[in-house]
Amino acid sequence: MEIYLDNAATTAPDPEVIDAILPFLTTHYANPSSVHGAGRKAKDAIDAARHTVAGLLGALPEEIYFTAGATEGINLLLSGAIQAYDLSHVVTSRIEHKAVLQTLKRHEKEGDIEISFVKLDERGNIDLYHLENLLRANPRTLIALMHGNNEIGNLTDIHAVGVLAQRYSAVFFTDTTQTMGKVRFDLREAAIDFLVGSAHKFHGPKGAGFMYIDQKHRLKPLIYGGGQERGQRGGTENVPGVVGLAKALEVSYRNLDESQAKISKLKQYLVSKLSIAGIEGICYNGESKSIENSVANVLSVSFPCLSAGSIVTELDRAGIAVSGGSACSGGGASHVMQALACEANKENVRFSFSKFNTFDELDRVVDIIVSIYESDSEVASNKAWSSIASWTWADSMAAEQASFNKI
Template sequence: MNIYLDNAATTAIDSEVLNAMMPYLYRYYGNPSSNHSLGRKVHEAIETSRKTIADILNVFPEEIFFTSGATEANNWAITSSLDAYRIKHIITSPIEHKSILETYTEHFYKNKIKLSFVNLDKKGNVNLGHLTKLLSENPRSLVSLMHVNNEIGNITNLEEVSEIAKTYRAVVHSDTVQSLGKIQLNLGTNGVDFAVGSAHKIHGPKGIGFLFARKRTTLNTLLHGGGQERGYRGGTENVASIVGFAKALEIADQNIEKNKKHLAFLKERLIGSLLKLGLDDFEFNGESDSLTNSLPNILNARFPSLPDNKLLLNILDEQGIQVSSGSACLNLSKGGSHVISSLYPKSDGENVRFSFSKYNSLFEIDTTARAIARAFRSEKRKIVVNELSYVHA
C-alpha cells in the first residue's frame, strides 16, 4: 500500500503533462536560440507556453520569466527590489518560506537592511493594522508576504496588502507557489509587483518555475552570458519542462472548482475522523481546519507525544502512508518547523501536515485515519499494561 499525503512538498506528474513534454525531449531537440527551423519551432513552444501561463494569470507574456524554480525566483525578485529601488527596509512575517527568510537575513547582516516582522494573530493571520503602522513609519519598503502558507494553508488577502502598501509607495512581493492552480490567482488585478510559481506543486515537472515581474518594475539581470529571457537570465532554456509547466497550469485552471470541491471533501473527512479520536492535547494548527480561510488541500495537526520518543510520522511511513512534519526544505536542514515554533513556541507533541491532491481518494483518507487511531490505541494499551505490571510488582 502506498498513500501519498505530502502534496504540498511535491506532486506526481500528470500523464497529460508528460505526454506534452515528450516530443521536446527526443523529437524537437533543437536549441531555441538557433536560427534554423528546428530551433525556431522550439523557441515558438517556449513563447506559446509563456502566453498560456500569462493568459491564465491575467498578465502580459513579457511579465513572465522562466527560472529553475520558486527559490530562484524569490531570490531574484528580492535582490532586484533592494538593488533597483535602493530599499533599506523589509517587512515580512516569521512564517514565510525559508527561501525568503534566509535571503532577507543575508541582506540584514551583509547589507545592513532593516528588517521588520509584521504581527500575526494566534492563528497565523497577518495583522493589517500593524502592517499599516510599519509602513507609515517606513515608507518605500519591500513588503513580502506569501499568498498561502505552505505548512498551515493560511490564505492572505493580497489585494488588501497591496492596497495598503501602495499608499506608502512600497514594493510588494508574494510567494504564490501554493495558491497557483489551486485557488483563483489574478496577478493582473491583485496589485503585487513580484510573484513566483513552481510547476512541481501542480503535477508538473521539477526544476522549472517562473518569476512574474510587473511591467512597471525594474528587474536586475540574474545570469549573464546569453540573450535568453529577454537578456535577464542567460542559459539554454529547459524547453520540455517549460512546456510541461504550461500544460500543468492549463489542466489545473480548467479543473480548479472541481478539484477544490474534491480536496475540501477529503479535508473535511479527515478533520471529522481525527476529532472523533478524542485525543488529549490534540488541535489543528493555524487556520488549516477552516474550509474558507485556508487552502483546501492542507491540514496541519498537533498530536500528543507517543511514548519512547516514537513519531507518528514514522509509524505511518512504515505502513506506506507518507505525510510530513513541515516544509520539505526543513527536512534537509534537520530543523523543526519554524512556522509552528513561531505560532506555538510553548507547544509539545508532534505536528503533522497532511496535504492532498486530485489523485487522493476517500478510501486513502479513511485508511490514514484508521492507522492513526491504531497507533494511539496501541500505545495507550502499552501504557496501561506497564502501569498494571508496576502495581503488581
C-alpha cells in the same frame, strides 16, 4: 497500499503534462537559442508556454520569466528589487518560507536592509493594522508576504496588502508557490509587483518555475550568460519543463473549481473522521481547519506525543506519506510553529491532498492512526506495569534486608 498525502511538498505529474513533455525529450530537443529550424521549434514552444501562463494569470507575456523553480525566483526577485531600487527596509513575517527569510537575512547581515516583522495573531494571521503602521513609518519599503503558508495553509489577503502597498508607495512581492494552480489570479486587478510559482506544486514537472514581474519594473539580472529570458535570467531554457509547466497550469485552471471542491471535501472529511476517532488532545494549527481562511489542500494537525517514536514515522511504515515535525523528543518545532501559540510537546503532522486522493484512503489513514495510538497505549501500559513490578520487587528486597539487619 501506498497513500500519498504530501502534495504540498510535491505533486504527481498530470498525465496530460507527461504527454505534453515527451515530444520535447525525444524529438524536439534542440537548443531554443539555435537559429536553425529545430531550434526555432523549441523557441516557439517556450513562447507559446509564456503566452499560456500570462493569459491564465491576466498578465502580459513579457511579464512572465521562466526559472528553475520558486526558490530561484524568490532569490532573483528579492535581491533584484533591493538592488535595483536601493531599498533599505523590508517588511515580512516570521512564518515565510526559508527561501524568503534566509535571502533577506543575508542582505540584512551585509548591511543592505533593515527587516521589520509584521505582527501575527495566535493563529498566524497577518495584522494589517500593524503592517500599515510599519509602512507609514518606513518609506521605500519592500513587502514580502506569502499568499498561502506551506505548513499551516493560512491565506493572506493579498488584495488588502496590495492596497496598502499602493497607498504607501511600497513594492509588493508575494510567494504564491502553494496557491498557484489552486486559486484563480487576475493580475490586472491585483496590486502585486512580483510573484513566483513552481510547476511541481500543481502537477507539473520539477525544475521548472516562473516569475511575474510587473512591466513597470526593471531589475538587474543575477544570473548572466546568454541573454535568455530577455536578459533577466541567463542559461539554456528547460524546454520540457517550461512546456510541462504551462500545460499543468492550463489543466489546473480548466478543472480548478471541480478539483478544489473535491479537495475541500477531503479536508473536511479527514477532520470529521479524526473527531469520530476520539483521540484526545488533537488540535489544528493555524487556520488549516478553515475552508475559507486556508489553502484547500493543507491540514496541519497537532497530535499527542507517542510514548516512543513518531507518528510520521509510524505512518511511513504503514505506507502513508505525510510530513511533520515533533517537539516530543526534543527535536524542536519548525520556525513556523515556533511563531504560533501552539501547545508544546506535540507532534505536528501536515496532511496535504490532491485531486488524485480518495475518501477511502482517508478512512485507511484514520484507521492506522487509531491503531498506532492503541498500540502505543499497550506499550505505555506494559512499561508502567513493568516499572511498578520492578519497584515492588526492589522495595520488598529492601524491606527484607532492613529486617535482617535488625536480627
